[in-house]
Amino acid sequence: MSNGTSILNELNDRSREVFRRVVEGYLESGEPVGSRSLTRVMSEKVSAATVRNVMQDLEYLGLLNSPHVSAGRVPTQMGLRMFVDGLLEVGDLHSTDREMLDATLGDRGDVGAMLDRVGAALSGATHGASLVLAPKHEAPIKHIEFVSLAPDRALVVLVFADGHVENRLFTPPPGQTPSSMRQAANFMNALIEGRTLSDLKSVMRREIAARRQEIDVLAQELIDSGLAVWDGEGDSYERLIVRGRANLLEAAAEEDLDRIRSLFDDLERKRDIAEFLQLAEEGDGVRIFIGSENKLFSLSGSSLVVSPYMNADRKIIGAVGVIGPTRLNYGRIVPIVDYTAQLVGRMISDRS
The missing domain is CATH 3.30.390 (Enolase-like; domain 1)
Incomplete structure (x- = not known):
């Protein structure tokens, strides 16, 4: 059990609700969440002073942080990890997202062109940058x-x-x-x-x-x-399709722009891209890497949501993912990445 999950289990109902609402508010707006706004949405009637005390306790536990001179709080990296592991409610795939992704299967062109369309659709659906690791060509x-x-x-x-x-x-x-x-x-x-x-x-x-x-x-x-x-020790960079750079640059706050540019410098140098597939292979289904947990990039303020995809023999041959700021809408993006990985796997299997 992770340290964050054990702390979560020890919180009382009020502390858990304050924590959950701070994280959800931050993920939605990107802004610190204050005690006054929380008093209006809490399931029990409590004063702003009571909520402030709870927030201070959560800050002491390392789950929240107060940026600059703001009275509001934002989750720390540990807090986000704990939320994702223990409190995240993953929604169903929205029909418009499904249609956008299904449309990439259109013609029967080569796999590279199809994966490029998948990357563009994934970036469009999530408003982040998409990463698609193409399978090696294994024909004689x-x-x-x-x-x-x-x-x-x-x-x-x-x-x-x-x-x-x-x-x-x-x-x-x-x-x-x-x-x-x-x-x-x-x-x-x-x-x-x-x-x-x-x-x-x-x-x-x-x-x-x-x-x-x-x-x-x-x-x-x-x-x-x-x-x-x-053999893949040095050629993985040739198999990585990246789409949606503009999405990250547009969404970034002024102070984040240098970090976003640093991320894309990393991508353009293709540094450590061989680790991308390894990250996905270490666990079935969708995995979420937050901040400095993300070994793939030197950027600490980013999150990577990634899933492997398999061929007809159930062998992992590539991966798809979305990278963006840590305040990604994880509940919506997880089913999108999961569906995309299944879609690509089916399509690769049908063509082999």
């Missing part, structure tokens, strides 16, 4: 080619048996030459027939071990580097 590969762009930059061209083509940038080991890249590509193409990237990785590890002396050292390093990129 027909051909691989390396193209040197600069001493520290190379392109790998992957042609899949189903006609899909991907171009991926990566950083080759130092000292690569066009001939060592050709040698590496020839080595891979000789092994590639009918294999997916995942299959190829294990086969090549065995081949490299068996023929280590025969393979030029630079080509071997290139293969290792290329495989690291393809």
